[in-house]
Amino acid sequence: SLPSLEQLSLVSNQLSGNIIEFQSRSLSSLLLSDNNLHGLIPRSIFELENLRYLGLSSNNLSGTVEFEKFSKLQSLSSLELSYNHLSLSFNHLSNNSWPQLLDLVLSSCNISEFPYFLRASPNLESLHLGSNKLHGLIPRSIFELENLQSLGLSSNNLSGTVEFEKFSKLQSLSDLELSGSHLSLSFNHLSNNSWPQLYSLDLSSCNISEFPYFLRASPNLDTLNLSYNQIQGEVPKWFWDVAKDSLSYLDLSHNFLKGTARHLQWKNLTLYYLDLSHNFLKGTARHLRWKNLGYLNLHNNSLQGELPIPSPSTFFFSISNNQLTGEMPPTICSLTSLQILDLSNNKLGGEIHQCIGNFSQSLSVLDLRNNNFHGVIPGTFSNGNVLRNLDLNGNQLEGSLPRTLLTCRELEVLDLGNNKIQGTFPNWLESLPKLQVLILRSNKFYGEIGKLRIVDLSYNQFSGLLPTKYFEHLTAMINSQEHELKYMGEYYYEDSVVVTIKGFEIEMVKIQTFFTTIDFSSNTFREEISNVIGKLKSLKGLNFSHNELT
Ligand SMILES: *[C@@H]1O[C@H](CO)[C@@H](O)[C@H](O)[C@H]1NC(C)=O
Ligand SMILES: *[C@@H]1O[C@H](CO)[C@@H](O)[C@H](O)[C@H]1NC(C)=O
Ligand SMILES: *[C@@H]1O[C@H](CO)[C@@H](O)[C@H](O)[C@H]1NC(C)=O
Ligand SMILES: *[C@@H]1O[C@H](CO)[C@@H](O)[C@H](O)[C@H]1NC(C)=O
Ligand SMILES: *[C@@H]1O[C@H](CO)[C@@H](O)[C@H](O)[C@H]1NC(C)=O
Numbered sequence: 001s002l003p004s005l006e007q008l009s010l011v012s013n014q015l016s017g018n019i020i021e022f023q024s025r026s027l028s029s030l031l032l033s034d035n036n037l038h039g040l041i042p043r044s045i046f047e048l049e050n051l052r053y054l055g056l057s058s059n060n061l062s063g064t065v066e067f068e069k070f071s072k073l074q075s076l077s078s079l080e081l082s083y084n085h086l087s088l089s090f091n092h093l094s095n096n097s098w099p100q101l102l103d104l105v106l107s108s109c110n111i112s113e114f115p116y117f118l119r120a121s122p123n124l125e126s127l128h129l130g131s132n133k134l135h136g137l138i139p140r141s142i143f144e145l146e147n148l149q150s151l152g153l154s155s156n157n158l159s160g161t162v163e164f165e166k167f168s169k170l171q172s173l174s175d176l177e178l179s180g181s182h183l184s185l186s187f188n189h190l191s192n193n194s195w196p197q198l199y200s201l202d203l204s205s206c207n208i209s210e211f212p213y214f215l216r217a218s219p220n221l222d223t224l225n226l227s228y229n230q231i232q233g234e235v236p237k238w239f240w241d242v243a244k245d246s247l248s249y250l251d252l253s254h255n256f257l258k259g260t261a262r263h264l265q266w267k268n269l270t271l272y273y274l275d276l277s278h279n280f281l282k283g284t285a286r287h288l289r290w291k292n293l294g295y296l297n298l299h300n301n302s303l304q305g306e307l308p309i310p311s312p313s314t315f316f317f318s319i320s321n322n323q324l325t326g327e328m329p330p331t332i333c334s335l336t337s338l339q340i341l342d343l344s345n346n347k348l349g350g351e352i353h354q355c356i357g358n359f360s361q362s363l364s365v366l367d368l369r370n371n372n373f374h375g376v377i378p379g380t381f382s383n384g385n386v387l388r389n390l391d392l393n394g395n396q397l398e399g400s401l402p403r404t405l406l407t408c409r410e411l412e413v414l415d416l417g418n419n420k421i422q423g424t425f426p427n428w429l430e431s432l433p434k435l436q437v438l439i440l441r442s443n444k445f446y447g448e449i450g451k452l453r454i455v456d457l458s459y460n461q462f463s464g465l466l467p468t469k470y471f472e473h474l475t476a477m478i479n480s481q482e483h484e485l486k487y488m489g490e491y492y493y494e495d496s497v498v499v500t501i502k503g504f505e506i507e508m509v510k511i512q513t514f515f516t517t518i519d520f521s522s523n524t525f526r527e528e529i530s531n532v533i534g535k536l537k538s539l540k541g542l543n544f545s546h547n548e549l550t
Helices: 043-047 067-072 164-169 213-217 237-241 261-265 330-334 403-407 427-431 468-472 531-535
Strands: 007-009 016-018 029-031 036-039 053-055 060-066 078-080 085-089 103-105 126-128 150-152 161-163 175-177 184-186 200-202 223-225 249-251 273-275 295-297 316-318 340-342 349-351 365-367 372-376 389-391 396-400 413-415 420-424 437-439 444-447 454-456 461-465 497-501 504-508 516-519 524-527 539-543
Touching: 043 067, 060 067, 161 164, 213 237, 403 427
Parallel strands: 007 029, 016 036, 029 053, 036 060, 053 078, 060 085, 078 103, 103 126, 126 150, 150 175, 161 184, 175 200, 200 223, 223 249, 249 273, 273 295, 295 316, 316 340, 340 365, 349 372, 365 389, 372 396, 389 413, 396 420, 413 437, 420 444, 437 454, 444 461, 454 516, 461 524, 516 539
Antiparallel strands: 497 504
């Protein structure tokens, strides 16, 4: 007990265990967020009458908490309980109120009803109730919270159509998140209402059918997400002037946008993140002039012509699933900050420049699948590279595998299927410590075979006995203890490979880390199938057909 203690902040440490009962009646600020604390919220916390700031978010606290328990904490100004395993309930018959509340942050607290006391907390500046089980309409009291700056209701099961005009009293609104709330939003183009303070607006998955016209009067907007809606047709001209000097994040993916990609020439000096994927954009995209661009996603449109080269600041560039033609310009190697390059599923041809192997020290995904590249695989991979996924499937590459692949110590996925690569089985790949997926199907490998998750060696000319020793080394499969669904990949890019199941090529867009198949079909392996196979507990697919096994 520290009777005089007024403020205690241990935010973002690695504290574990229970929060013990304690007596520090003077406490006005108790901040324990972002640790690994578990167990119940101790009773003594509900007795801290002087408490103004209580932060317990992002721990692993559990239990059901009736909100009435906070009734003695009448000075509460900020309460943050998000992201634990708590279940919060509100008693609507109670008359309790917390008139001093400014911040109420209760995301992911298993809440099924809106707090009843919002009307009695008129000073609220920040209200976060995302990732809960809220249903029904947004209560009217929320639209009356005139001081609200930040409102989060994403990922709930709300219903009804909300006219955006309803937020007109919330003139200080800076951050609004309604994505995936199951609401439908509508806008009135004739209205003059505006929200000049808006900084971040996330209206993804809100059943929106048009560009919100009020955005013209939001000059401070930094982040705008309108993805996964039903916006149709061309991007209106006025839209490209929205927040011209401040917008840095724009996501318009998964709509029905059409028209040419001419607007990609717009000289917006600030854009950092642009996602226009999954639309119907046509035309060429030759000039990408944004100087500060970091993330550019043009995946799944109908863009034609040559491969555009974005600014050297770009770290993510995907223009996969379009109709690009021509060769890869050597200027691609000027993108020295690239981490992810995805040009898959186009009609690009020519040779792969040698510089592709070492132009960026941070390249982690290189996906050139399903194009018409020919020539040899670059041999310029150098020490210290961080390449994790190399996918060259479905091209016309020939020659042998460059030994410099051994410098790719981080390699997890190597897909060279459906090319014309030659040589004996690259036993030496075994020394790559993280390799989990190796696909060599339909090449010209031959000879005998010497820790992988998905092994596809089908349609080659491998011969001899099945490699028992090799199966013994499939440690990634044997005794796999992974219960949770985990996916290989990283934040911005999910690995995918094409796995042949029942003769159909199926693209596994996410590789579940326990998905394991072995396809040795259509070779000339002979004699017996080893008992070791029986130990591959998490094996999901095994194809030994079209061999000479007895
Ligand atoms: C969180 O607590 C639950 C039990 O309430 C436990 O199953 C889980 O493993 C804990 N998670 C972490 C990350 O400690
Ligand atoms: C709440 O207030 C109403 C009217 O002021 C009163 O009738 C009711 O008894 C109060 N309820 C409780 C639980 O105190
Ligand atoms: C969401 O609400 C609808 C009714 O509005 C209901 O039919 C549906 O089951 C709910 N979904 C979930 C996941 O609770
Ligand atoms: C890439 O490798 C080639 C051949 O080893 C070398 O000449 C070149 O300087 C390297 N480039 C970079 C950027 O490291
Ligand atoms: C096994 O491989 C053969 C030849 O490659 C193919 O025809 C067959 O469809 C495959 N079986 C399954 C179940 O994928």
